[in-house]
Amino acid sequence: MTLSCRNISFPFNADRWLTRLTRLSACVSAAIVLLVITFLLLESWPAFRTIGVSRFITDESWHPLSDRFCLVPMITATALTSGGAVIFAAPLGVCSAVFSQFYAPPRIAAWHRRLVELLAGIPSVVFGLWGLVILVPLLAHLGGSGQSLLAATLVLALMIMPTVALTSSSALSSVPAELIRGGAALGMKRWSIVWQIAIPAARSGINTGVMLATARAVGETMAVLMLAGNVPEMPSAIVSPVRTLTANIALEMGYATAEHRSLLFVSGLMLMGVVSAGVLIAELVRGRRHV
Amino acid sequence: MRQLVYVVFTAMLLSVAAGCGTDRSTPDKVNAVNAAGLSGKLTVTGSSTIAPLAMELAKRFEQLHPGVRIDVQSGGSGKGISDARSGIADIGMASRALKDGESDLTAHQIAADGVCLIVHKSNPVIQLSDKQVIAIYTDQLNNWIDAGGTDLPIAVVHKAEGRATLEVFLSYLELENPAVKADVIVGDNQHGVKTVAGAEGAIGYVSIGTAEADALAGEPIKLLPVGGVAATTANVASGEFPMSRPLNFVTGRSPGALATAFIDFCQSEEVHDLIVSQYFVPVQR
Amino acid sequence: MFDSVNASAIKERVACFVVWLGAAAILCVLMWIVFDILMKGASQLSINFLLNAPEDAGRSGGIGTIIVSTLMILAVTITAAVPLALASAIALSEDAKSGPGLSGFVRRSLDVLAAVPSIVFGLFGNAFFCITLGMGYSILSGGLTLACMALPILIRTTEQAIRAVPSEYRHAAAALGLSRSTALFRVILPSAMPGIGAGLVLGIGRALAETAALIFTAGYVTRMPESLSDSGRSLSVHIYDMAMNVPGGNSRAYATATVLVGLLLFINAAALATTRYAGNRGSSHVMSGAIR
Numbered sequence: 051m052t053l054s055c056r057n058i059s060f061p062f063n064a065d066r067w068l069t070r071l072t073r074l075s076a077c078v079s080a081a082i083v084l085l086v087i088t089f090l091l092l093e094s095w096p097a098f099r100t101i102g103v104s105r106f107i108t109d110e111s112w113h114p115l116s117d118r119f120c121l122v123p124m125i126t127a128t129a130l131t132s133g134g135a136v137i138f139a140a141p142l143g144v145c146s147a148v149f150s151q152f153y154a155p156p157r158i159a160a161w162h163r164r165l166v167e168l169l170a171g172i173p174s175v176v177f178g179l180w181g182l183v184i185l186v187p188l189l190a191h192l193g194g195s196g197q198s199l200l201a202a203t204l205v206l207a208l209m210i211m212p213t214v215a216l217t218s219s220s221a222l223s224s225v226p227a228e229l230i231r232g233g234a235a236l237g238m239k240r241w242s243i244v245w246q247i248a249i250p251a252a253r254s255g256i257n258t259g260v261m262l263a264t265a266r267a268v269g270e271t272m273a274v275l276m277l278a279g280n281v282p283e284m285p286s287a288i289v290s291p292v293r294t295l296t297a298n299i300a301l302e303m304g305y306a307t308a309e310h311r312s313l314l315f316v317s318g319l320m321l322m323g324v325v326s327a328g329v330l331i332a333e334l335v336r337g338r339r340h341v
Numbered sequence: 342m343r344q345l346v347y348v349v350f351t352a353m354l355l356s357v358a359a360g361c362g363t364d365r366s367t368p369d370k371v372n373a374v375n376a377a378g379l380s381g382k383l384t385v386t387g388s389s390t391i392a393p394l395a396m397e398l399a400k401r402f403e404q405l406h407p408g409v410r411i412d413v414q415s416g417g418s419g420k421g422i423s424d425a426r427s428g429i430a431d432i433g434m435a436s437r438a439l440k441d442g443e444s445d446l447t448a449h450q451i452a453a454d455g456v457c458l459i460v461h462k463s464n465p466v467i468q469l470s471d472k473q474v475i476a477i478y479t480d481q482l483n484n485w486i487d488a489g490g491t492d493l494p495i496a497v498v499h500k501a502e503g504r505a506t507l508e509v510f511l512s513y514l515e516l517e518n519p520a521v522k523a524d525v526i527v528g529d530n531q532h533g534v535k536t537v538a539g540a541e542g543a544i545g546y547v548s549i550g551t552a553e554a555d556a557l558a559g560e561p562i563k564l565l566p567v568g569g570v571a572a573t574t575a576n577v578a579s580g581e582f583p584m585s586r587p588l589n590f591v592t593g594r595s596p597g598a599l600a601t602a603f604i605d606f607c608q609s610e611e612v613h614d615l616i617v618s619q620y621f622v623p624v625q626r
Numbered sequence: 627m628f629d630s631v632n633a634s635a636i637k638e639r640v641a642c643f644v645v646w647l648g649a650a651a652i653l654c655v656l657m658w659i660v661f662d663i664l665m666k667g668a669s670q671l672s673i674n675f676l677l678n679a680p681e682d683a684g685r686s687g688g689i690g691t692i693i694v695s696t697l698m699i700l701a702v703t704i705t706a707a708v709p710l711a712l713a714s715a716i717a718l719s720e721d722a723k724s725g726p727g728l729s730g731f732v733r734r735s736l737d738v739l740a741a742v743p744s745i746v747f748g749l750f751g752n753a754f755f756c757i758t759l760g761m762g763y764s765i766l767s768g769g770l771t772l773a774c775m776a777l778p779i780l781i782r783t784t785e786q787a788i789r790a791v792p793s794e795y796r797h798a799a800a801a802l803g804l805s806r807s808t809a810l811f812r813v814i815l816p817s818a819m820p821g822i823g824a825g826l827v828l829g830i831g832r833a834l835a836e837t838a839a840l841i842f843t844a845g846y847v848t849r850m851p852e853s854l855s856d857s858g859r860s861l862s863v864h865i866y867d868m869a870m871n872v873p874g875g876n877s878r879a880y881a882t883a884t885v886l887v888g889l890l891l892f893i894n895a896a897a898l899a900t901t902r903y904a905g906n907r908g909s910s911h912v913m914s915g916a917i918r
Binding site: 150170219226254295318 | 646744746835
Binding site: 113187195281 | 388389416417418419420423442494496498501502503504505517518519523524525526527528532535536539540541542543
């Protein structure tokens with residue numbers, strides 16, 4: 051019967067339609083990213099044409115209305131704030147997931163999850179406001195005005211932690227029960243089971259969470275704008291003010307002339323370039339480890 | 342390779358679908374001025390400083406002319422000017438005077454706004470000379486003790502490039518932007534106020550209206566006089582205050598009848614109370 | 627042997643302490659933020675605040691029209707994003723290769739899409755939905771832009787959830803002669819529902835929390851929207867305007883934030899209830915039961 055079937059892999063018509071439909075949706079999703087990148091390229095093309103690429107790295111400072119266009123301090127700031135935020139948020143998020151899945155009594159676990167979900171939906175403006183009004187004056191005691199790399203990194207970590215926590219939590223809950231029971235049967239204690247069985251089994255889900263959190267941190271605009279100080283210079287200390295690429299766009303876009311606008315889109319494009327490089331590197335690292 | 346072709350094809354398909362869609366949105370120029378009153382739709386975009394005022398003006402205008410709908414959008418003075426030029430908006434809002442390259446547009450001033458210096462309320466300094474301000478902003482004066490205050494390092498709050506407040510401030514002090522060494526750069530006026538309110542050694546400059554309103558609401562800031570003139574909206578109205586900027590409605594080549602009627606309304610005496618309630622200064626015509 | 631038992635016992639205690647400490651720290655900071663919002667905004671809350679339209683640039687009146695606009699934008703986002711995300715996730719999870727090929731390309735593009743700054747999305751949404759597609763400043767443009775932003779989160783988490791379903795389910799379904807689509811909709815998706823629910827909550831959270839993207843697409847207007855093509859500001863845009871633009875709007879900003887937090891609690895509960903109804907009840911309790 052199977053040999054007389056038209057197509058062995060699609061013995062049912064519904065399956066063929068399902069595959070077509072789902073593949074089309076995936077194409078549409080990928081097409082959106084192409085549209086966004088095309089948009090960025092179109093908008094930043096005038097700047098590339100008049101100024102060229104190297105000046106964005108070699109100029110002495112960022113003063114676009116005085117003909118200076120160095121983006122290096124801002125790239126550094128983006129890397130430092132996002133990197134710092136992920137370093138704080140990832141362990142904290144996984145810790146929260148482990149807590150709600152393995153250590154907490156069921157009712158406390160449910161409430162903890164609900165509160166983390168709440169944290170996930172608080173607008174970046176509110177985080178920025180809280181940071182500006184409460185955290186920054188506290189940090190001002192350390193020097194400067196308080197608006198600094200440290201303030202931005204801390205609040206950013208707080209903002210992305212729920213992403214890691216929630217995805218890790220569902221990844222940990224999908225670990226097959228037999229693995230856990232097997233560990234318990236071998237006499238392993240709770241932490242050993244978590245560290246040596248559950249987390250490695252949930253690794254792909256946790257990685258997804260960290261990836262999404264990093265992406266969110268890199269793209270965050272509002273909160274960093276309110277907290278980082280926005281001075282386009284290389285930071286000399288953790289309490290120095292910095293300006294990220296996203297804050298650069300948001301800060302100057304509203305009042306920019308056409309040429310200035312084009313320059314700002316170059317920062318956006320540079321951000322996309324950095325992110326794409328990061329994604330490709332992560333892919334290579336993951337590929338090498340599996341092979 | 343084939344998969345990449347599929348994705349690019351889908352992207353092209355989406356773009357074609359987009360192009361075949363409805364025409365570029367042009368503002369509804371069906372502004373029928375009939376005996377019963379005005380009707381139609383206006384789109385006003387631009388400066389976020391003017392947007393709350395424009396919204397209130399629009400609301401009052403809509404109450405007087407029930408057939409009219411005015412949508413006010415934010416996005417910045419730059420966007421307001423480019424939208425007015427390209428026709429996407431009927432009226433653009435700009436919180437600055439028009440520049441040389443913008444002579445194809447017409448500016449209709451509806452209000453004025455002063456720019457003043459603010460410091461933390463606990464700061465004992467009550468006045469700074471222009472020379473001292475220049476020294477503070479170019480990093481030559483670093484501690485309040487050298488300006489008559491307590492031993493506290495000065496945290497300089499500056500505005501982002503392109504902002505009208507910055508341009509008014511720098512042109513008054515005759516400074517170039519690269520010469521300014523700031524500790525914090527802020528975007529909106531409120532951001533500046535909150536920054537100064539949060540650090541005792543901070544100094545910044547913001548719109549007078551914003552500073553007055555926030556000081557009244559309890560923020561720990563203090564307005565400093567500029568050039569000997571006290572920083573109040575009354576002084577801006579009388580013209581004594583040296584640093585001020587115009588708030589303009591900008592139109593392109595041929596504004597419709599409705600847009601002209603609305604602008605006339607906004608420049609009339611009837612709306613002075615609204616302008617004052619938003620902490621700006623009405624201009625005498 | 628005595629030493630190794632002691633060492634592992636100490637490790638257990640330390641781990642337990644650290645985990646509880648971490649969770650408590652998170653809880654404390656969250657409570658700090660929520661209490662701060664409540665304390666500063668509670669004075670402005672009232673039934674009128676929830677029902678009336680804003681007046682005096684938002685400094686008096688209420689936020690009734692804004693709540694309606696927000697819910698409409700959210701509805702558009704969910705309607706546009708969830709089916710697309712589900713379908714794409716199904717496609718990605720069927721194709722296991724993560725290297726060259728369609729699914730690898732789609733995954734990489736989604737990772738890049740997730741990192742696009744919200745202001746770039748706002749400007750893109752303005753250029754594409756408002757101008758090119760002719761929708762103008764409208765709730766529809768805002769909802770679709772947010773759908774683009776939420777897509778990476780929804781797709782990646784749904785894909786993970788589908789992958790995590792044990793392969794025995796798929797084998798059993800095939801052995802019973804079910805078609806792939808029946809197996810998918812009757813067996814695999816219901817088992818993956820808790821994970822999908824978590825992704826939905828994250829996606830909704832991201833959508834409600836967005837400000838910069840909506841200023842340029844759904845707009846700034848406070849009027850009650852009469853259709854999807856009307857402009858209407860969302861709660862987060864209103865919070866931004868009150869806190870950072872309008873002088874003297876501070877307490878209103880906090881009050882609006884309080885309402886947003888309340889709305890969020892309600893929507894999250896609704897989303898989770900929906901996914902629990904659509905999925906198998908009790909499959910996630912197996913985990914915690916195993917260790918006790």
